[in-house]
Amino acid sequence: MSHAINFFVSSSSHSPATFKISRPSVFVSTGSLRVPVKKSLRSLVVKASAASDLDESQSSPVLVSENGSGGVLSSVTKEYGRNNAVAPSADSSSIEVDTVTEAELKENGFRSTRRTKLICTIGPASCGFEQLEALAVEGMNVARINMCHGTRDWHRMVIERVRRLNEEKGFAVAIMMDTEGSEIHMGDLGGASSAKAEDGEIWNFTVRAFDPPLPERTITVNYDGFAEDVKVGDDLLVDGGMVRFEVIEKIGPDVKCLCTDPGLLLPRANLTFWRDGKLVRERNAMLPTISSKDWLDIDFGIAEGVDFIAVSFVKSAEVIKHLKSYIKARARDGDIAVIAKIESIDSLRNLEEIIQASDGAMVARGDLGAQIPLEQVPSEQQKIVQLCRQLNRPVIVASQLLESMIEYPIPTRAEVADVSEAVRQRGDALMLSGESAMGQFPEKALTVLRTVSLRIERRWREQKRREVIELPSIASSFSDSISEEICNSAAKMANNLEVDALFVYTKNGHMASLLSRCRPDCPIFAFTTATSVRRRLNLQWGLMPFRLNYSDDMESNLNKTFSLLKARGMIKSGDLIIAVSDMLQSIQVMNVP
Numbered sequence: 001m002s003h004a005i006n007f008f009v010s011s012s013s014h015s016p017a018t019f020k021i022s023r024p025s026v027f028v029s030t031g032s033l034r035v036p037v038k039k040s041l042r043s044l045v046v047k048a049s050a051a052s053d054l055d056e057s058q059s060s061p062v063l064v065s066e067n068g069s070g071g072v073l074s075s076v077t078k079e080y081g082r083n084n085a086v087a088p089s090a091d092s093s094s095i096e097v098d099t100v101t102e103a104e105l106k107e108n109g110f111r112s113t114r115r116t117k118l119i120c121t122i123g124p125a126s127c128g129f130e131q132l133e134a135l136a137v138e139g140m141n142v143a144r145i146n147m148c149h150g151t152r153d154w155h156r157m158v159i160e161r162v163r164r165l166n167e168e169k170g171f172a173v174a175i176m177m178d179t180e181g182s183e184i185h186m187g188d189l190g191g192a193s194s195a196k197a198e199d200g201e202i203w204n205f206t207v208r209a210f211d212p213p214l215p216e217r218t219i220t221v222n223y224d225g226f227a228e229d230v231k232v233g234d235d236l237l238v239d240g241g242m243v244r245f246e247v248i249e250k251i252g253p254d255v256k257c258l259c260t261d262p263g264l265l266l267p268r269a270n271l272t273f274w275r276d277g278k279l280v281r282e283r284n285a286m287l288p289t290i291s292s293k294d295w296l297d298i299d300f301g302i303a304e305g306v307d308f309i310a311v312s313f314v315k316s317a318e319v320i321k322h323l324k325s326y327i328k329a330r331a332r333d334g335d336i337a338v339i340a341k342i343e344s345i346d347s348l349r350n351l352e353e354i355i356q357a358s359d360g361a362m363v364a365r366g367d368l369g370a371q372i373p374l375e376q377v378p379s380e381q382q383k384i385v386q387l388c389r390q391l392n393r394p395v396i397v398a399s400q401l402l403e404s405m406i407e408y409p410i411p412t413r414a415e416v417a418d419v420s421e422a423v424r425q426r427g428d429a430l431m432l433s434g435e436s437a438m439g440q441f442p443e444k445a446l447t448v449l450r451t452v453s454l455r456i457e458r459r460w461r462e463q464k465r466r467e468v469i470e471l472p473s474i475a476s477s478f479s480d481s482i483s484e485e486i487c488n489s490a491a492k493m494a495n496n497l498e499v500d501a502l503f504v505y506t507k508n509g510h511m512a513s514l515l516s517r518c519r520p521d522c523p524i525f526a527f528t529t530a531t532s533v534r535r536r537l538n539l540q541w542g543l544m545p546f547r548l549n550y551s552d553d554m555e556s557n558l559n560k561t562f563s564l565l566k567a568r569g570m571i572k573s574g575d576l577i578i579a580v581s582d583m584l585q586s587i588q589v590m591n592v593p
């Protein structure tokens, strides 16, 4: 027996008078017990189309098919059979999914797949082909290159290796380029890997350029206005306080500083200065968010076709809008997603408009913690994660998640608790920085992120502890409202019916992100026609992106998908799924035939 429930909604004029929805006489069970309804199909189709396209009979209410003979089921079965008959092996190559997802699905089934996405910063400790491969196998979804460090040639080499890895080994690792931004930082220490500053020593911070070797106890500073901005008596903090100096004398371009908290100085470490307990914001606050060097790096990123550009030290939404239109005018293959890094006081002030303007955000706790009191960082993190979810933007929690693993093979208990909390908050992605860029245990650190994520996600599902965060409507058009309602309902149905997976057919990824936003219990298979969209979906919670050519005909799309996934052993007969699509705005519940 099968049930098909169809709503036809006429919507060219959005006045309530022409908008008719009738209640279905047969409704999908919302009991919490999962009932395998083998060979049945229940579908609810909400179709928004121009009123003039529909006559009165078409727009009239609900079509219910009580028997399977003439309903959607029979055509699904027929189509499926036909697909199967025609060269299944040739067809099975036309669905692209990364090897890690495939293996995870085959070995452990739907429920156990990881929902939280993982980003690794690539540096000297992880840039080799085999090292990158090991990270990909371990679950790296996105490789981040930080333009603060290394040359463009070095970054190009990393991008090429990741691309080759994807092509040759079937991964789908996306690339994120992170701009240097106009932060004030130290120079390269004349090639030394570090320098020790001792208590009571006097160091010279200077804007003069030197050929190596540098004079003893000399630090070059990248910002020309440095010597003018600081005052005698200011505190100078390296990396938010890892080393502390006090300004004792200014002589032209040289600033003499007394070390008051000793420690290790690392190349290009960030510098902030404080006066009367407040961050000093002189002319340095006027520096452009995107420097001329950043624009060259951005051109490089566009030419290399990176998937994401993360913008450091964002102050306002304007810069994000500007960059997005710059990219749109230049990027060849679709656009590059722009991620706003929230790491300054200004970005906190303009948080909502910045997130609105961006394609995603990063809680960049490293620099954020150097600008606001440390004890305020956790609550800002929570707020940013929640706001991103409400505005439907992916969010990354970054920096010092497993800092001790730069040196040690296991994390501290406190670090594990921090990672757990970020997973519990349901951020989209977690990011490694120094742990994977220059630490001794990049793979082990990634394994910790993966296992902790899996553990917390499973526990959350087992306890059925769905959080009560309110998801406000974000749609800006009637059609968007329909998509949003469909995704909210489909996610709820998926939880109540305990389905195995949600399927979403989405050309630009919007419907997939709306489903991800609901953080449903089951994984979301996102089918998209474009490789670039597929790579970008890698950043979003719970999405398993597939590339697949499909038509506007949902039935044939489903048949094709079932046969391809079955041929690859990723689904099996009887699995219960809910499918939604952005072509025919619909929800269908069915067992895989």
Ligand SMILES: Nc1ncnc2c1ncn2[C@@H]1O[C@H](COP(=O)(O)OP(=O)(O)O)[C@@H](O)[C@H]1O
Binding pocket: 121, 122, 123, 124, 146, 148, 149, 150, 266, 268, 366, 433, 434, 435, 437, 438
């Ligand atoms: N491309 C690179 N080349 C050399 N070292 C790098 C590179 N990328 C990252 N690193 C090292 O890894 C550390 C952590 O990376 P990250 O957090 O991205 O930078 P930062 O510490 O400047 O914020 C850096 O301080 C630097 O020592």
Ligand SMILES: C=C(OP(=O)(O)O)C(=O)O
Binding pocket: 146, 148, 178, 312, 343, 363, 364, 365, 366, 367, 368, 398, 399, 433
């Ligand atoms: C991720 C961050 O930015 P970066 O590593 O580029 O300083 C941060 O400050 O936390």
Ligand SMILES: [K+]
Binding pocket: 146, 147, 148, 178, 179, 180, 181, 312
């Ligand atoms: K950066």
Ligand SMILES: [Mg+2]
Binding pocket: 312, 343, 364, 366, 367, 368
């Ligand atoms: Mg930063």
